[in-house]
Amino acid sequence: MNKNFYFQQLFESQSSTYTYLLADQASGEAVIIDPVDITFERDVKLINELGFKLKYILETHIHADHITSAARLKEKFAAQIVVSSTAPVTCADKKVGQGERVSFGSYILKVLSTQGHTETCLSFYLAEMSKVFTGDALLIRGCGRTDFQEGNALKLYQNVHSKLFTLPDSTIVYPGHDYKGFACSSIGEEKKHNPRLGSGKTADEFKKIMGDLKLDPPKRLQEALPANLLCGNV
Amino acid sequence: MNKNFYFQQLFESQSSTYTYLLADQASGEAVIIDPVDITFERDVKLINELGFKLKYILETHIHADHITSAARLKEKFAAQIVVSSTAPVTCADKKVGQGERVSFGSYILKVLSTQGHTETCLSFYLAEMSKVFTGDALLIRGCGRTDFQEGNALKLYQNVHSKLFTLPDSTIVYPGHDYKGFACSSIGEEKKHNPRLGSGKTADEFKKIMGDLKLDPPKRLQEALPANLLCGNV
Numbered sequence: 420m421n422k423n424f425y426f427q428q429l430f431e432s433q434s435s436t437y438t439y440l441l442a443d444q445a446s447g448e449a450v451i452i453d454p455v456d457i458t459f460e461r462d463v464k465l466i467n468e469l470g471f472k473l474k475y476i477l478e479t480h481i482h483a484d485h486i487t488s489a490a491r492l493k494e495k496f497a498a499q500i501v502v503s504s505t506a507p508v509t510c511a512d513k514k515v516g517q518g519e520r521v522s523f524g525s526y527i528l529k530v531l532s533t534q535g536h537t538e539t540c541l542s543f544y545l546a547e548m549s550k551v552f553t554g555d556a557l558l559i560r561g562c563g564r565t566d567f568q569e570g571n572a573l574k575l576y577q578n579v580h581s582k583l584f585t586l587p588d589s590t591i592v593y594p595g596h597d598y599k600g601f602a603c604s605s606i607g608e609e610k611k612h613n614p615r616l617g618s619g620k621t622a623d624e625f626k627k628i629m630g631d632l633k634l635d636p637p638k639r640l641q642e643a644l645p646a647n648l649l650c651g652n653v
Numbered sequence: 654m655n656k657n658f659y660f661q662q663l664f665e666s667q668s669s670t671y672t673y674l675l676a677d678q679a680s681g682e683a684v685i686i687d688p689v690d691i692t693f694e695r696d697v698k699l700i701n702e703l704g705f706k707l708k709y710i711l712e713t714h715i716h717a718d719h720i721t722s723a724a725r726l727k728e729k730f731a732a733q734i735v736v737s738s739t740a741p742v743t744c745a746d747k748k749v750g751q752g753e754r755v756s757f758g759s760y761i762l763k764v765l766s767t768q769g770h771t772e773t774c775l776s777f778y779l780a781e782m783s784k785v786f787t788g789d790a791l792l793i794r795g796c797g798r799t800d801f802q803e804g805n806a807l808k809l810y811q812n813v814h815s816k817l818f819t820l821p822d823s824t825i826v827y828p829g830h831d832y833k834g835f836a837c838s839s840i841g842e843e844k845k846h847n848p849r850l851g852s853g854k855t856a857d858e859f860k861k862i863m864g865d866l867k868l869d870p871p872k873r874l875q876e877a878l879p880a881n882l883l884c885g886n887v
Contacts, residue, residue: 422823430834432666461833468846589656599695600664602836612702 424526424548425469428593428602429462431455434485434639435596438462439552441545442471443524450475450523451492452543452552453595456651459488463495473498474523475513479554479595480540481506481647483568484637490652500650503532506539510650515541517582528552531582535575536563542583549587551606554595557583559604562615563595565629567636568644572629576622584610584617658760658782659703662827662836663696665689668719668873669830672696673786675779676705677758684709684757685726686777686786687829690885693722697729707732708757709747713788713829714774715740715881717802718871724886734884737766740773744884749775751816762786765816769809770797776817783821785840788829791817793838796849797829799863801870802878806863810856818844818851 425442438458442449449471454462466473473496476489480503489500490510499512501521506514515521517532521543531542533556540563543552555563557579565572583592588607610617615628637643646653659676672692676683683705688696700707707730710723714737723734724744733746735755740748749755751766755777765776767790774797777786789797791813799806817826822841844851849862871877880887 428836430664430836432834458834465835469842600666600692601699602662602664608703 421548423524425449425471426548426550427465429458429465431458431485433457435598436482436485437593437595437597439593440465440471441523441526442469443526446524447472448474448523450477450521450528451498452477453479453482453554454488454492456486456488456491459491462488462492466496472496475521476500477521477528477541477543478502478506478539478647479542479552479556480537481508481568481644483537483640483643483647484596485639486643486646486653487651490650493650503539503541505532505534508648508650510652531578533557533575533578533582535565535571535573535578536568538569540578544586544590549589550591550593551583551586552593552595553583557592557609557613557616558594559592559597559599559601559609560613562613564632564634566632566634567640572626573622575629576616576625579616655782657758659683659705660782660784661699663692663699665692665719667691669832670716670719671827671829671831673827674699674705675757675760676703677760680758681706682708682757684711684755684762685732686711687713687716687788688722688726690720690722690725693725696722696726700730706730709755710734711755711762711775711777712736712740712773712881713776713786713790714771715742715802715878717771717874717877717881718830719873720877720880720887721885724884727884737773737775739766739768742882742884744886765812767791767809767812767816769799769805769807769812770802772803774812778820778824783823784825784827785817785820786827786829787817791826791843791847791850792828793826793831793833793835793843794847796847798866798868800866800868801874806860807856809863810850810859813850 429438439452504514504516663672673686738748738750762777
C-alpha cells in the first residue's frame, strides 16, 4: 500500500452522486472528480483541513442530474477545470481525450474515452492504485442511460468492453453514482455480474436492454445541462 | 496491495448506517459487520454473486437506530453471530472482548473494546490492511452519543485515546455511520481534526461537549433495542 496516497469517496444524496478526492500526501497536490454544487462547502472544508493544493477539477462528463461546483472550486483554489475534448464548454482550462494523462504529485491518471452515455464521457484510470473512476459509463451492476445527450448504446458497449473490461480484473471500479448503497465494484465483478454489459451479453442484447428502458428525463435536465456547460458558474 | 482481500462498504440510507463486507478471496471466507434488516436482500444477493462463505456476522454494538439482519443472515448462510462479551444477548454464537481475534481466511480482525457510546461497543482492527472498523465509538469528525444505553463520555474518551488513537496514523477509519457523505477517515486525521475527541481536547472538555448535546432519543429506540437483543429475530 502506498502511504502517500490519500483517497476519499464523497456522496451527495439528492442526486446519489459520488465525488472523489485524491491526493499525493507527499506533495499535497490533489484532484477532485465530479464535485457537486450543494456539497461545495463540505468539500472546501475537507480540502482545507487536509492542507491540499487542489490542482485539477475533473468532470467525467457534462452532467444532467446535478450542477457541478467546478467554477466555484476553481475560484477558491486556483485549480484548473478538465473536461473531455468533445465537450462544448469554453470555461474549461484543459481538454483531454483517450490516452492523455493528468497528474497530481507522483500519481498519473490515464484518460479513457468512454463515450456512449454521453459524447463527453471520460473514465480516469489510476493504474498504480488499481482504481478506475468510470463516471456513468460503468455503474455497479448497471450503466448510464443512452437515450439523450447524444447517447449511443453501441458506442457505450464498445467502449466499456474495449477500454474498461480490458483492465486487470482486480481493478476497483468507482462509479459516478450508486442508488443502492454500494461503494465500489471491480472490473472482474462487472464482467461477470453486470446484467447489461457483462455476463456474456452481446452488443445487440445491450442495445435492446437500453432501448426498452423507457426512462423519464432526469428531473433537473433543463437546469443542470446549461449550468454545467458553464462549469456551474450560474 | 493484497489481491486476495475483498472489501465492500455498503450504505443503508434510512439510518445512514455503514455495513461492511470483507472476504479472503483465496478461501472465500467472509465476514459482515453491522448488517441492517432492510438491506438484507441486497446483501444476500451480493454474497451469493461473489460466492463467499459467510463465516461471521459481527456487531460493533447493540444498535438503537436500526434493526440488525444478523439472525436472518445466520439462518441463510449458517454463519455465527459475534457480539461483545458485555452484551446481554443469548442469541449470539460467540462473545468477544479486548484483544481477542476473529479470523476469516488468512485475515485476522483484532477486537478492541471501545465502550462509552454503549457498554457493548467493539472496534475491529485489520492491521494487515490498515483498516479499523470503529462502529459508533469514533465517527468521522464526531462520535456516538453517550447519554443512554449506559453511555459514558469519560469511558469513550479514554477508550478512543488508548485503543484507537494509538493505532498508526495511516490506519483508515471506517465508521458505523456517516451523515454528511464521507466514506472514511484516518486515525491521523481524526487525532488532528475530530472536534470532540481530537484536536487537543481534554477529557473534561469532551464530557462538557457531550453533556451539552441535548439530543432527542433515536426515533426507533423502543423498537430497535429489544429487536437487536434478539439479533433481529423478531
